[in-house]
Amino acid sequence: MSALKVLQLTDLHILPHAGDKMLGIDTEQYFQETLAHAHATHGPFDLILLTGDLGQDPSADSYRRICKHQQTYQTPCLCLPGNHDDWELMETELNVGFVSCRKHLLLKNWQIIALNSQKPGSPAGFLSQEELVFLQQTLSTNDMPALLAVHHHCVASGSSWMDTMQIENGEALLAIAERFVQVKAITCGHLHQEMQTNHEQIAIFATPASCFQFKPFATEFELDELAPGYRVFELGDDGDLRSRCYRLPISMNDLQTNLHSY
Template sequence: MSKLKILQLTDLHILPHAGDTMLGIDTERHFQQTLKHAHATHDHFDLILLTGDLGQNPCADSYRRICQHLHTYHTPCICLPGNHDDRELMEAELNDDLVSCRKHLKLSTWQIIALNSQKIGSPAGILSQEELAFLKRSLIEHDLPALLAVHHHCVASQSSWMDTMQIENGNELLAIAERFPQVKAITFGHLHQELQTSHKGIPVFATPASCFQFKPYATEFELDTLPPGYRVFELFDSGRLQSSCYRLPINMSNLQTESHSY
């Protein structure tokens, strides 16, 4: 049975200048390592999906460097904004035939729908009524199995400090997904940790960050020592999907685990 293979990377937190570090980590180097490991391990992908927080204190050059790294792999890429991103700058700089901020893509027998959950001036997320209308319209107009991608999480993670930063109207997203049986999964970033759960039979995923991770089930900011990771989706013509996360085989000895914020 033929299948599509999608690489999800998230929470890059690329800094303004190459070689800059945050919490002891060179986030850009880890992004490059993650891309390299994914392709060395899984070969070709049909799509790369970047689910937000591409930049930390974003500037035009940080997005340009991200674009250069992605172009190395000659693979279509969809980028969507997180709470740390400058959406307008992203859309200006990530805007070519290969790497873009497009919101809807038909890929063989599937559709990929990218949603903007950015709430300006807040680490939390929200989906505007225009964004929810776009989602409904896409599902009405295209009766194909759908993978929904967004930055913020729409279900509780059991990390209480992170759950103050969910999509505030995530119930509206879930209600739409329930109405359309072609919605096969929802995936997001933001949590800096792996999560696999479901909502009324719809698989729901979070993907590890390509930089540093947060400790699961934490009540306040706490770093984990797990290495960067990524998620791979396999989408089958039948509408079935399967997904797994993978980690870089590196030691996070430089991570400043005593930090209380970033």
């Protein structure tokens, strides 16, 4: 059996109206280009993961446009919420055709578990008791190799301003995950930068944004000039997991790097 291929894109920040720009760039255009580059270079995929902050000031139309772009590839797509998203609106607009907001997906001999780390009214992450119980019950009843996906990071990134917004009870997530040997990795977005580390037997990943990037190890908001990126997972039938990030071969000439917020 050949390895499963999973594409992760994150932090799309699609704006309410087509053609709108943020920090000088058209985030929707970059999302489309990132999707296209991933498929042209590494596709086709068995699954696409969109791990939060899909919309910036989300609207029904922004989610419909995301859904339309995804349907082009006729590949199952799981959508997770980030701190900028409207979860109820996502559940309405992103459960169409190949696109869904499902929380548990079985894919050959792997399971993908999606967690909601939204903390209402806050940019930080938090896993409700309901989410933690769901995770524990799911892992208790299925011993297939597991890839966990969540928007916020659960371990410190070294960017002190971003680490004020990590999952506040990330240790609870890790305490559950480390008890189940089938948990191979946790992947997230939110950081707008690449990260790879480990906790016990679990690989921890963060994936670059499909739009603008944040400078690693920064103490306050600071944009990087790196291009949009994405992550590809190869999930082996023996439980082996490999992952690597890729970026668009472009220069971010239009990015307004002198701004101090977004």
